[in-house]
Amino acid sequence: METRIIKKENLAGIVKKLSEDMLVYAPVQEEDNVLFKVLEKGMEPLIEFDNAKNAPKNFFFPQTETMMRYLKGERGEELTDVPEEMQEAVLFGVRPCDARSFVLLDNVFNDSKYRDPYYAERREKTTIVSFACVEPPYTTCFCTSVDGHPFSTEGIDISLVDLGDEFLAEFLTPKGESLLVRLGELPKADEASMSKKEALSGEAADKIKSKVPGRSIKPWLDENFEHPFWDTIHQSCLACGTCTYLCPTCHCFDITDEIKKEEGKRIRSWDSCMYWLFTMETSGHNPRPSQKERWRQRLMHKFKYFVDNFDAIACVGCGRCVMYCPVNIDIRKIVQDISKL
Amino acid sequence: MENIENKLREEAKKLLTEKKVDALVGYEEGTLPFQASPCIITEPEEADKLVWNAFCSVNLAKYVHDIIHRHRESQMRVKPEDRTKKIVGIVARGCTTRSIAIHLQEKQYDRDEVVIIGVPCTGYIAKKKLSKAVKGKEVIECTIEGDSVTAVTSEGSIKIPLKEVLSDSCLSCRYNNPVISDLMIGDAAPPMDPEKEYEDVDAFEALSEEERWAYFTKEMDKCIRCYACRNTCPSCYCKQCFVEQNQPRWVGVGVDQTDTQVFQIMRIFHQVGRCVDCGSCIEVCPMGVDLRKFLKKLDKDGFELFTHRAGESLDSPPPLSAYSLTGDKDDFIFEP
Amino acid sequence: MQRNPYVPIPVDVAKIVTEVTTKDIKTFRLTFVNKEDEEQFKYLPGQFAELSIFGKGESPIGIASSPTQQGYIEFTVQKAGVVTSELHSIEEGTRMGVRGPLGNTWPIEYLEGKNIVVVGGGFAFTTLRSLIHYMLYEENRSKFGNITVVYGAREPGLLIYKEELALWEKRDDINLNVTVDKGDATWKGREGFVPAVCKDVAPSSENAVAVICGPPVMIRFTLPEFFNLGFSKENIYTSLEMRMKCGIGKCGRCNVGSKYVCKDGPVFSLAELDQLTKEY
Numbered sequence: 001m002e003t004r005i006i007k008k009e010n011l012a013g014i015v016k017k018l019s020e021d022m023l024v025y026a027p028v029q030e031e032d033n034v035l036f037k038v039l040e041k042g043m044e045p046l047i048e049f050d051n052a053k054n055a056p057k058n059f060f061f062p063q064t065e066t067m068m069r070y071l072k073g074e075r076g077e078e079l080t081d082v083p084e085e086m087q088e089a090v091l092f093g094v095r096p097c098d099a100r101s102f103v104l105l106d107n108v109f110n111d112s113k114y115r116d117p118y119y120a121e122r123r124e125k126t127t128i129v130s131f132a133c134v135e136p137p138y139t140t141c142f143c144t145s146v147d148g149h150p151f152s153t154e155g156i157d158i159s160l161v162d163l164g165d166e167f168l169a170e171f172l173t174p175k176g177e178s179l180l181v182r183l184g185e186l187p188k189a190d191e192a193s194m195s196k197k198e199a200l201s202g203e204a205a206d207k208i209k210s211k212v213p214g215r216s217i218k219p220w221l222d223e224n225f226e227h228p229f230w231d232t233i234h235q236s237c238l239a240c241g242t243c244t245y246l247c248p249t250c251h252c253f254d255i256t257d258e259i260k261k262e263e264g265k266r267i268r269s270w271d272s273c274m275y276w277l278f279t280m281e282t283s284g285h286n287p288r289p290s291q292k293e294r295w296r297q298r299l300m301h302k303f304k305y306f307v308d309n310f311d312a313i314a315c316v317g318c319g320r321c322v323m324y325c326p327v328n329i330d331i332r333k334i335v336q337d338i339s340k341l
Numbered sequence: 342m343e344n345i346e347n348k349l350r351e352e353a354k355k356l357l358t359e360k361k362v363d364a365l366v367g368y369e370e371g372t373l374p375f376q377a378s379p380c381i382i383t384e385p386e387e388a389d390k391l392v393w394n395a396f397c398s399v400n401l402a403k404y405v406h407d408i409i410h411r412h413r414e415s416q417m418r419v420k421p422e423d424r425t426k427k428i429v430g431i432v433a434r435g436c437t438t439r440s441i442a443i444h445l446q447e448k449q450y451d452r453d454e455v456v457i458i459g460v461p462c463t464g465y466i467a468k469k470k471l472s473k474a475v476k477g478k479e480v481i482e483c484t485i486e487g488d489s490v491t492a493v494t495s496e497g498s499i500k501i502p503l504k505e506v507l508s509d510s511c512l513s514c515r516y517n518n519p520v521i522s523d524l525m526i527g528d529a530a531p532p533m534d535p536e537k538e539y540e541d542v543d544a545f546e547a548l549s550e551e552e553r554w555a556y557f558t559k560e561m562d563k564c565i566r567c568y569a570c571r572n573t574c575p576s577c578y579c580k581q582c583f584v585e586q587n588q589p590r591w592v593g594v595g596v597d598q599t600d601t602q603v604f605q606i607m608r609i610f611h612q613v614g615r616c617v618d619c620g621s622c623i624e625v626c627p628m629g630v631d632l633r634k635f636l637k638k639l640d641k642d643g644f645e646l647f648t649h650r651a652g653e654s655l656d657s658p659p660p661l662s663a664y665s666l667t668g669d670k671d672d673f674i675f676e677p
Numbered sequence: 678m679q680r681n682p683y684v685p686i687p688v689d690v691a692k693i694v695t696e697v698t699t700k701d702i703k704t705f706r707l708t709f710v711n712k713e714d715e716e717q718f719k720y721l722p723g724q725f726a727e728l729s730i731f732g733k734g735e736s737p738i739g740i741a742s743s744p745t746q747q748g749y750i751e752f753t754v755q756k757a758g759v760v761t762s763e764l765h766s767i768e769e770g771t772r773m774g775v776r777g778p779l780g781n782t783w784p785i786e787y788l789e790g791k792n793i794v795v796v797g798g799g800f801a802f803t804t805l806r807s808l809i810h811y812m813l814y815e816e817n818r819s820k821f822g823n824i825t826v827v828y829g830a831r832e833p834g835l836l837i838y839k840e841e842l843a844l845w846e847k848r849d850d851i852n853l854n855v856t857v858d859k860g861d862a863t864w865k866g867r868e869g870f871v872p873a874v875c876k877d878v879a880p881s882s883e884n885a886v887a888v889i890c891g892p893p894v895m896i897r898f899t900l901p902e903f904f905n906l907g908f909s910k911e912n913i914y915t916s917l918e919m920r921m922k923c924g925i926g927k928c929g930r931c932n933v934g935s936k937y938v939c940k941d942g943p944v945f946s947l948a949e950l951d952q953l954t955k956e957y
Contacts (some may be wrong), residue, residue, distance in 0.1 A: 117679075
């Protein structure tokens with residue numbers, strides 16, 4: 001593994017330069033929000049920030065994307081093209097929790113039988129650069145409870161560790177290493193930097209105070225699809241999509257058609273299990289008739305179904321749904337409450 | 342405040358014990374240091390978890406509507422003679438009572454289906470303003486003492502004047518005391534600054550058309566179509582919102598710029614004479630879209646054209662649903 | 678390189694048959710525009726496909742034809758939502774799309790060597806028709822034992838595949854029992870609800886498997902009859918319906934517990950359904 005040292009004051013400039021030749025998606029300040037966005041010419045990414053409000057999954061799986069286009073033909077609408085704009089890209093400034101979300105999403109979008117070409121090609125052509133969480137940014141962070149770690153390298157090609165005045169850059173994968181030549185001359189990291197990183201890593205994990213029994217509720221979930229507990233969580237739920245839309249692992253979507261004049265598009269847009277329409281059938285039958293069933297689905301999907309199918313919890317502990325739920329329905333509390341049943 | 346809270350718990354307990362209400366909507370302490378969350382209680386002993394403080398933000402009238410309507414739906418399967426009413430109690434500040442008034446005017450439920458526990462209000466803390474005051478850092482602890490708020494972040498503790506972090510809706514609120522109630526708790530709250538109500542709108546109106554459109558576009562570009570604004574709004578109670586209809590489909594489901602704008606414009610226009618400026622839609626928006634400016638503009642127009650203020654009393658129905666043949670000054674209905 | 682699973686295969690509507698007197702159920706015969714697509718479209722009875730009409734969307738529909746019928750695929754569609762309504766308004770010769778085949782199949786290998794009881798109600802007879810065609814196919818018939826069919830509809834005008842029913846009626850290698858809830862002046866066949874007819878026909882559970890599709894109420898009353906006849910849950914199969922979009926286990930809406938109806942289903946044995954949650 002190659003390791004380098006990057007001076008703190010140089011990092012933003014290096015990324016800005018990178019964005020002149022390739023697509024860079026990075027956190028930027030937009031009024032009051034820190035958001036992942038495409039770096040436009042001349043823009044620098046944020047280096048000091050907590051985490052972005054929107055999850056970086058947006059880059060591989062945008063909220064709205066065109067899957068194919070069609071035109072009116074002689075005998076009906078006929079396919080004209082399938083977008084293939086995938087170019088080499090860098091996804092910069094990802095937190096380790098969010099990087100793990102890609103590994104989880106790969107299970108869904110890149111399975112052997114049906115590969116989702118839109119997601120998979122972007123994913124293959126993108127190098128992921130992360131900031132290890134030397135200081136976990138929020139008290140609501142709970143990555144260590146869901147198989148993660150503030151220094152996790154899962155899903156990461158280049159990991160940056162803040163050592164104070166400089167960053168230790170670890171080039172973890174061949175994809176990461178191939179970006180090295182484009183970063184300019186950088187000094188190699190010495191032993192001291194590496195051992196400093198090790199020490200920081202241990203300290204960082206201790207700083208995560210929010211603990212949730214993420215794995216241990218599975219046996220209860222296996223047995224209790226019907227249980228009075230499910231009546232208790234959804235009462236104040238607004239049935240909005242905030243939790244699912246900000247979640248780095250939620251991946252449900254809708255496919256719809258739109259025609260403007262002669263030109264038509266089939267588009268994919270995010271959808272949410274919190275919406276009543278999500279499972280509504282044409283007949284009027286809805287297998288999840290109330291918010292109770294929808295909440296049960298959300299929780300079961302993350303802590304049981306996904307575990308059944310892929311042996312992983314579909315939650316990375318980023319805390320977005322906890323911080324931004326308009327009515328403070330806290331998934332940490334729900335999991336804790338279940339563990340006490 | 343503490344007195345109000347104790348009295349509130351007492352009254353809530355009494356209503357539940359005496360079965361004068363079947364359920365009661367209030368606020369309870371949240372899991373985050375600056376949040377009180379809506380709660381629905383049905384047992385007298387649960388009354389002790391009710392809170393009343395400046396963290397109680399979202400308008401609860403929406404829950405009353407939903408609980409009653411869900412109950413009515415479930416009654417459809419019961420023989421007409423066996424049908425029951427569900428009486429819902431609610432902890433209501435001024436804006437909440439105005440929303441209830443609108444529900445009643447619009448015949449969403451009957452007056453005897455809701456028991457209003459009126460509380461005086463001195464404003465709630467807007468999460469986004471608090472966050473801004475601490476430069477976007479996470480608030481780890483937050484306490485209110487008199488006219489100031491102390492917020493602790495990873496960078497230390499800051500004292501902020503309460504007024505700086507109160508919701509804009511509260512600062513210029515005209516009805517911070519309930520307009521209708523069944524019982525009142527505490528003394529009437531001192532008035533806020535209603536003469537400043539349209540300051541923002543006046544400034545916005547003074548801009549050029551291009552500037553106004555640019556502002557609207559910029560704000561709407563933030564929207565992620567999560568529908569939190571619509572879903573928390575007591576006046577947005579359509580069973581199926583037009584954005585969810587697909588035969589025909591009025592608007593695309595994604596975040597194409599025009600689709601987002603159409604959704605928001607249509608929602609805002611549906612609020613003419615029906616928006617009580619509770620600020621909930623702004624409070625719940627995860628992206629910080631400034632919806633208030635546009636809602637307030639229509640509110641101002643509504644007042645200037647019809648001298649109407651949304652939900653100020655049970656006798657003043659929304660102007661757009663109360664056309665009078667002789668009283669209305671415009672004859673647009675007869676001259677299309 | 679794997680084909681993009683979201684891009685529909687172009688097909689032409691070769692033939693449209695209106696199945697019922699209410700005119701809201703039609704069978705569409707589709708032929709492939711490209712020969713290689715036809716070769717790649719390998720399916721078995723029980724599977725479904727997404728019928729695609731650009732500009733309107735897609736709708737998941739069970740394949741009503743059998744792979745033993747070559748040169749085309751068929752779908753029987755009831756007019757209900759946006760896509761199916763559009764389908765009902767198109768004419769022969771229209772070009773449209775198909776994505777599939779999707780989902781699992783009736784357990785063909787397991788069915789081989791056994792007596793088969795097929796029970797269908799109303800319009801949910803489509804993939805059962807595919808199965809019957811498959812079993813009756815000359816080269817396949819000897820692989821299966823007795824074939825008993827109970828098929829019912831509310832009234833004679835609502836029976837689908839009438840011509841085929843008449844042909845099967847004449848054969849001696851299939852025991853066909855067609856019934857209607859209420860007959861009319863011209864109806865000479867059986868009258869009665871499907872569960873009652875099943876009880877009456879009383880197929881033996883000896884080395885037998887039942888395959889049942891129909892409206893929920895029919896299934897609810899039919900199952901006890903089969904349990905009485907000695908059928909175990911392992912030997913009763915049915916097919917689930919859910920709202921679907923992608924059809925390939927990604928869009929997240931058709932799960933029943935950990936299983937996706939589009940990918941792991943739609944065919945399940947009752948024993949398998951017992952392991953799942955009752956959310957369908």
